[in-house]
Every structure is written in structure tokens, then in C-alpha cells.
Amino acid sequence: MASSFGSRPHTALGASAAHRWMRCPGSIRFAAGIEAPASAYAEKGVAAHLLAEICLNGGVDALPLVGRELNDQIVDAEMADGVQLYMDAVRAEMRAGDLLLVEQHVSLDGLHPPAEMFGTADAVIYKPGLRQLVVFDLKYGAGVVVEAVGNPQARYYGLGACMALADRPVSEVEIVIVQPRAPHPAGPIRRETISAFELVEWSADLLEAAERTLAPNAALVPGAWCRFCSAAGICPALREQALATAQVEFAATPLPSPPTPASLPAEEIGRLAVVDGGSPAVFPVNYAMDGDAVVFRTAEGTKLQSGPRGRVVFEIDHFDRETRSGWSVVVGGRLEEVTPYDAETLERVSGLPLAPWARGDKPHWMRIVPDRISGRRIT
Numbered sequence: 545m546a547s548s549f550g551s552r553p554h555t556a557l558g559a560s561a562a563h564r565w566m567r568c569p570g571s572i573r574f575a576a577g578i579e580a581p582a583s584a585y586a587e588k589g590v591a592a593h594l595l596a597e598i599c600l601n602g603g604v605d606a607l608p609l610v611g612r613e614l615n616d617q618i619v620d621a622e623m624a625d626g627v628q629l630y631m632d633a634v635r636a637e638m639r640a641g642d643l644l645l646v647e648q649h650v651s652l653d654g655l656h657p658p659a660e661m662f663g664t665a666d667a668v669i670y671k672p673g674l675r676q677l678v679v680f681d682l683k684y685g686a687g688v689v690v691e692a693v694g695n696p697q698a699r700y701y702g703l704g705a706c707m708a709l710a711d712r713p714v715s716e717v718e719i720v721i722v723q724p725r726a727p728h729p730a731g732p733i734r735r736e737t738i739s740a741f742e743l744v745e746w747s748a749d750l751l752e753a754a755e756r757t758l759a760p761n762a763a764l765v766p767g768a769w770c771r772f773c774s775a776a777g778i779c780p781a782l783r784e785q786a787l788a789t790a791q792v793e794f795a796a797t798p799l800p801s802p803p804t805p806a807s808l809p810a811e812e813i814g815r816l817a818v819v820d821g822g823s824p825a826v827f828p829v830n831y832a833m834d835g836d837a838v839v840f841r842t843a844e845g846t847k848l849q850s851g852p853r854g855r856v857v858f859e860i861d862h863f864d865r866e867t868r869s870g871w872s873v874v875v876g877g878r879l880e881e882v883t884p885y886d887a888e889t890l891e892r893v894s895g896l897p898l899a900p901w902a903r904g905d906k907p908h909w910m911r912i913v914p915d916r917i918s919g920r921r922i923t
């Protein structure tokens with residue numbers, strides 16, 4: 545089914561990545577042209593938004609649409625419940641005379657940005673009596689909890705909505721994040737209210753950050769926002785940060801020292817050792833970290849057959865021949881396959897920047913849950 549959500553136009557300085565490019569200006573240039581691996585969970589998110597759009601525009605509830613196919617996904621009860629929660633929140637805000645905009649294209653052209661800046665807000669309500677805009681953002685994912693306070697994506701939409709409704713006075717903007725599937729102490733619906741004046745003040749920060757992304761030497765600044773960055777797998781700044789963390793850990797204790805799993809350096813390739821038919825076998829794999837666990841993808845074969853529930857070791861290293869220095873880290877633990885029965889973990893690992901280097905389909909997500917880790921350093 546066609547949808548304005550599925551075909552949303554894209555801009556590099558878009559709202560959904562503002563949390564990243566506002567902090568890491570170099571990410572725009574560095575990640576240009578790198579597509580993040582498609583994730584079934586992202587496709588579900590698109591389907592959930594499509595369902596919400598259909599229901600809000602059609603004035604119907606989500607539950608009767610269970611079983612329908614949207615964006616190649618089947619609407620299930622969980623999706624219908626989540627979308628219904630969002631729609632109920634939107635509908636509860638509506639009063640006579642209010643204006644509801646669904647899938648509203650918003651542009652920041654009026655602010656004269658240094659490059660194209662636009663996006664699509666899930667739902668916006670204008671309340672003429674209160675001179676208030678209510679900006680709704682549906683977050684269907686469960687892997688990353690999204691806060692309402694200071695949320696740059698929703699503020700970006702709020703700015704754009706103010707401009708789209710330029711002939712209507714706005715004194716206040718309320719941001720509403722609806723995230724049905726991620727536990728949060730404040731519940732699935734979070735809000736922040738700011739004055740139009742504060743929003744305009746914030747727009748100066750946004751535009752300055754946008755300007756910084758265009759500098760030829762725009763800095764790569766790693767941090768929590770690296771998660772889901774399409775360039776994370778090849779980013780030198782992220783790798784250096786992880787390595788520096790590991791080196792601090794290594795230097796702080798005499799060797800051989802037990803580094804913590806969190807200090808495991810972000811080298812891309814490690815060696816997995818399993819026992820196959822009574823004999824050791826070693827495989828190079830590219831990997832990512834999921835908290836303390838090492839994650840990699842694999843096809844059918846030895847890693848899958850001899851792996852799950854079995855004990856394995858995983859080694860990564862880095863050596864410099866010139867300075868005759870280097871380090872190695874060995875993780876020992878239990879190997880498990882992440883299956884749809886653990887949907888939360890599967891969603892989380894599916895979002896990791898982990899595109900297999902080797903050709904061929906690698907549909908199985910494997911996780912090494914460490915119970916020991918050791919390191920050696922040569923200086």
C-alpha cells in the first residue's frame with residue numbers, strides 16, 4: 545500500500561538524525577553514501593507509521609486492521625495496540641476548532657538554513673484558542689528509549705510546523721513522544737512544553753550546528769549518538785575512542801590484566817574459536833558490541849551448528865610492526881543465537897552497524913555472552 549511515510553523524501557540534515565549531526569558535525573560528510581543495513585525492525589516501524597496514518601486519516605481504530613499487510617509487514621496485535629495508544633493520545637488532544645495535520649511535511653526554508661532542511665511530522669495539532677501547537681512523534685522501536693525533554697527531532701518538527709502555519713499565531717509548543725514498546729519510568733507517553741520564544745532561541749543552535757556540518761574539516765565526535773550511525777563500522781574516531789578507553793584500562797593495571805567487557809576495543813575483525821567435531825576450528829568474523837556481549841552474523845554452517853550453548857573463545861588484537869607493540873584481548877563465554885523468541889535483544893542487535901564482510905546471506909545473529917576476559921599488551 546502506498547504511503548506518504550514510506551516515500552518520505554530524505555535530506556542529510558534531516559530531523560531524525562539531528563541528535564547525531566548536532567553533536568558530530570563530521571557525520572554528515574563521513575557517512576554520505578553509506579547505507580545502514582536494512583533491518584526488519586525498521587520495516588516494522590514504517591508499517592506502524594503507515595497504520596497510524598491510515599487510521600488517523602480514516603477515523604478508524606487499529607485493531608480491525610490486524611492481519612493486513614502494510615509495507616510487506618503483517619499488522620499484528622502488538623502493532624495495533626501500540627498504534628492505538630498513539631492515536632488515542634492524538635485524539636484525546638483534539639477539541640472543536642482544532643486543526644489536525646497528519647504526516648505533515650515541514651520545511652525550515654524560512655530560516656534560511658545552509659542546506660536543505662525538511663522532514664515529516666507524524667501528527668501536529670494546532671489549537672487556535674490556546675495558540676498552541678502539539679507535535680506528536682510515534683516511536684515504535686523498543687531498543688532505544690526516546691526522551692521528550694530537549695528532543696531535537698521533535699523540536700525541529702515544531703519549528704517546521706510553526707512555519708507551515710505561518711499565518712496562525714503560536715505561543716507554545718508541546719512535544720509528545722509516544723513510545724509504546726520501550727519501558728520508561730514516566731510511561732509510554734512523555735511530554736515537554738516550551739514557549740515559542742524558547743523554540744526560536746533553540747533554532748539558532750540548530751542552524752549553527754547545521755553550518756558546522758558543511759565545514760570541510762567538520763569534526764568527528766564519537767558518543768552515544770554513534771549508535772545507528774551508518775558509518776560506525778568504519779569510523780576512525782569511534783575506533784580511536786574505543787581503543788583509547790581500552791588503553792587507559794590496560795595502563796591502569798599491571799598486565800596481564802582483566803579488562804572489562806566495556807573496554808573491548810572496536811576493532812572490526814576478531815577470531816572465533818569453536819570446537820567442531822572434537823577439533824578446534826577458528827574463523828575470522830567482523831563483529832560489534834552489544835553491551836558486554838560480542839555480536840556477529842553468520843550463515844548456516846559450523847559456527848551455527850557447533851556454536852549455540854557451546855563454549856567459545858573470541859580474540860581480537862592489534863600490532864604495530866614498526867614499534868613492535870600491540871595488544872590482544874581474549875573473551876571466553878557461551879555462544880547463543882539471538883532468535884525472534886527474544887524479540888527485544890533481536891531488535892537491539894539488528895540495529896548494530898554490522899554488515900558482514902564476507903559475501904552471501906548471513907541471516908543468523910550470534911552473541912557471545914562473556915564470562916571471562918583477559919588482555920595482554922606488548923610495549
Ligand code: SF4
Pocket residue numbers: 564568570571574575764765766767769770773774775776777779780781782
Ligand atoms: S560513528 Fe560516531 S563519530 Fe563516527 S561519524 Fe558516526 S556519529 Fe560521528
